[in-house]
Amino acid sequence: MALPILLVEDDRNLGAQVVEHLQKTGFHTIWWTEGKVLTPADAAGVRLFILDLMLPGTYGMDMLKDLRAFSDVPVLILSARNDSVDKVRALKLGADDYLTKPFWPEELIERVRARLRRPNMQLEGGLEAGPVRIDLANRVVSVGEKCVELTRVEFDLLVALARRAEAAVTRRWLVENVLDPDRDGTERTLDVHVSRLRKKLGQESLIETVWGIGYRLRPGAGS
Amino acid sequence: MKLRLRIALATVAAALPILTIVGWARMAEREAILQEARKDFVLERRLALAKMAGSSPSMAFPKVYPTRVLLPMALVTFTSVLLATGPIVRRVRRLTQEVRDSVKGNYQDTITVRGKDEIGELALAFMEAGKEIRSQMDRQLQREKTLRAFLENTTHDVMIPLTVLQGHLATFRERAARGEVLDASSILPAMNEAHYMASLVHNLAAAAKLEAGEPEAQLEPVNLNEVVARAVGRHAPIARQHAVKLDHAVPERPLLARGDVTLIEQAVSNVIDNAVRYNRRDGHVAVLLDRSEGGRFLLRVIDDGPGIPEEERARLAERHVRGNAARSRDPGGRGLGLNITSRVTRLHGWELCLSTADTGGLEVEIKGTIYDPSDGSPHTP
Numbered sequence: 214m215a216l217p218i219l220l221v222e223d224d225r226n227l228g229a230q231v232v233e234h235l236q237k238t239g240f241h242t243i244w245w246t247e248g249k250v251l252t253p254a255d256a257a258g259v260r261l262f263i264l265d266l267m268l269p270g271t272y273g274m275d276m277l278k279d280l281r282a283f284s285d286v287p288v289l290i291l292s293a294r295n296d297s298v299d300k301v302r303a304l305k306l307g308a309d310d311y312l313t314k315p316f317w318p319e320e321l322i323e324r325v326r327a328r329l330r331r332p333n334m335q336l337e338g339g340l341e342a343g344p345v346r347i348d349l350a351n352r353v354v355s356v357g358e359k360c361v362e363l364t365r366v367e368f369d370l371l372v373a374l375a376r377r378a379e380a381a382v383t384r385r386w387l388v389e390n391v392l393d394p395d396r397d398g399t400e401r402t403l404d405v406h407v408s409r410l411r412k413k414l415g416q417e418s419l420i421e422t423v424w425g426i427g428y429r430l431r432p433g434a435g436s
Numbered sequence: 437m438k439l440r441l442r443i444a445l446a447t448v449a450a451a452l453p454i455l456t457i458v459g460w461a462r463m464a465e466r467e468a469i470l471q472e473a474r475k476d477f478v479l480e481r482r483l484a485l486a487k488m489a490g491s492s493p494s495m496a497f498p499k500v501y502p503t504r505v506l507l508p509m510a511l512v513t514f515t516s517v518l519l520a521t522g523p524i525v526r527r528v529r530r531l532t533q534e535v536r537d538s539v540k541g542n543y544q545d546t547i548t549v550r551g552k553d554e555i556g557e558l559a560l561a562f563m564e565a566g567k568e569i570r571s572q573m574d575r576q577l578q579r580e581k582t583l584r585a586f587l588e589n590t591t592h593d594v595m596i597p598l599t600v601l602q603g604h605l606a607t608f609r610e611r612a613a614r615g616e617v618l619d620a621s622s623i624l625p626a627m628n629e630a631h632y633m634a635s636l637v638h639n640l641a642a643a644a645k646l647e648a649g650e651p652e653a654q655l656e657p658v659n660l661n662e663v664v665a666r667a668v669g670r671h672a673p674i675a676r677q678h679a680v681k682l683d684h685a686v687p688e689r690p691l692l693a694r695g696d697v698t699l700i701e702q703a704v705s706n707v708i709d710n711a712v713r714y715n716r717r718d719g720h721v722a723v724l725l726d727r728s729e730g731g732r733f734l735l736r737v738i739d740d741g742p743g744i745p746e747e748e749r750a751r752l753a754e755r756h757v758r759g760n761a762a763r764s765r766d767p768g769g770r771g772l773g774l775n776i777t778s779r780v781t782r783l784h785g786w787e788l789c790l791s792t793a794d795t796g797g798l799e800v801e802i803k804g805t806i807y808d809p810s811d812g813s814p815h816t817p
Contacts, residue, residue, distance in 0.1 A: 295638060295698055297656070297697050297699070301697060310662075310666075313638075315630075315634045317631075317674075318673075319673040320669050320670060320672065320673055323672065324669060327665075380685070380686075381683050381684065383685050383724060385726075423683045423685070423722070424681055424683065424740075425722025425795070426683055426684075426685045427685065
């Protein structure tokens with residue numbers, strides 16, 4: 214079972230709501246209603262800290278400072294004070310992100326997920342995106358057990374998107390960095406390459422068109 | 437220097453007659469004793485001589501009257517010292533009085549004592565101190581006024597959406613009590629009000645900060661990639677409810693700029709908020725952050741909503757409209773938000789440009805200087 218998230222929030226109503234939303238999403242959560250001096254043992258059993266800055270007992274900023282002396286567990290700060298001094302200080306002390314009150318529960322969950330998301334599924338010399346496996350050294354792509362023949366541009370395009378899976382990549386960047394500049398390097402050409410790539414992979418929804426931006430690879434959306 | 441010279445001269449003037457008188461008096465006294473001692477002998481000889489010369493015996497003795505001379509001389513000295521120090525003392529008294537009056541009048545009254553000596557300098561120093569105190573007090577007053585105005589505006593502006601929100605909640609309660617099923621779309625207006633209230637309070641706080649002139653102190657490297665992600669994240673839940681697709685793209689390597697992170701985030705957030713709020717169902721909003729030439733960044737927010745006519749665009753981004761005026765002109769609308777964005781970009785020396793997007797909607801561009809920590813200074817375009 215995954216390690217729990219530790220929430221440190223003194224407001225009873227808000228704390229209860231945050232716990233409820235996190236649990237509902239499937240994140241096991243422990244809740245402290247006041248600041249305490251953290252020990253390495255506390256930090257070792259936690260996958261993410263959600264820390265309110267204005268706490269009775271030990272001040273949130275001090276907890277963060279203590280924590281960073283022995284642990285690099287991700288820390289998400291909750292702040293009611295929309296003050297740059299606090300945020301800049303928290304980030305300098307090693308907080309990974311902050312969320313200013315008021316926030317929607319979805320916003321919190323999204324931020325927690327972003328903090329817990331593993332950097333790309335990097336395999337030995339390759340990438341994995343849903344059912345698609347990319348062997349970078351041999352420039353071979355397979356979907357499930359089946360190898361897929363791709364042109365140079367299609368392969369580079371897939372790699373470019375897979376490297377930044379879940380993030381939208383602009384058409385301009387893809388045209389400049391993937392297409393052959395000596396040949397017809399326009400956004401229209403790019404769209405044609407994308408449409409061919411989708412067909413060859415047989416995963417129509419794996420590569421999303423993002424309005425006004427370009428394309429995004431969504432490993433979870435495929436298959 | 438002049439004051440010291442004057443006092444020295446006055447002292448000399450006062451000391452001279454005193455020394456003269458004392459010396460004179462002591463000489464006269466010694467003379468008198470000597471005369472007393474020689475009296476009998478001299479008397480007889482003089483009387484004899486006088487008799488021989490045939491003159492009056494009183495002519496033979498000098499007249500010495502020490503006390504009668506001492507008193508008038510002391511008086512003269514006293515008067516001369518008084519006269520010499522008089523103007524100095526009068527100016528010191530006037531300065532004292534004027535400083536007292538100035539303190540009573542909140543440092544508004546000016547000091548009229550002038551002169552090139554130390555008293556003049558002291559008067560000048562008092563005036564400078566008074567001016568400094570006055571400007572400090574003015575600043576404090578201005579800050580207090582801004583704060584009070586902020587509180588009043590916040591209270592007033594938050595009360596309206598709060599009232600609407602209470603209305604929505606009351607309706608939900610009534611409908612639920614009647615056993616009606618509440619569909620998701622009927623709750624959306626209440627969510628809108630709450631969301632609007634949050635951005636309103638953020639904007640009013642930003643306006644107070646801008647008006648108090650504080651942000652210069654908060655210039656720190658700001659990760660624009662994260663700012664965009666957070667601002668998009670803030671509006672994503674509402675965009676989803678409105679069935680508006682909100683997406684963003686940032687460069688792989690984070691772009692930094694120097695600035696106030698709260699103000700920048702609010703500036704970006706306002707543009708996204710407007711693009712979502714004034715869009716239609718199934719509309720789109722794209723937020724793009726990119727490097728452009730000359731060490732600059734370009735942040736674009738494009739939508740396919742109804743857009744804004746050109747003359748209104750100019751009015752919305754108007755430079756000299758203060759937060760309050762923008763609020764009263766367009767209450768609850770995009771006035772305050774875009775006004776804050778415009779002022780924040782100006783504060784950071786960036787450009788804000790509103791135009792019609794290729795999609796027919798609104799395109800908002802923010803251009804500014806990238807901060808490169810490796811060379812310690814921002815790029816100059």
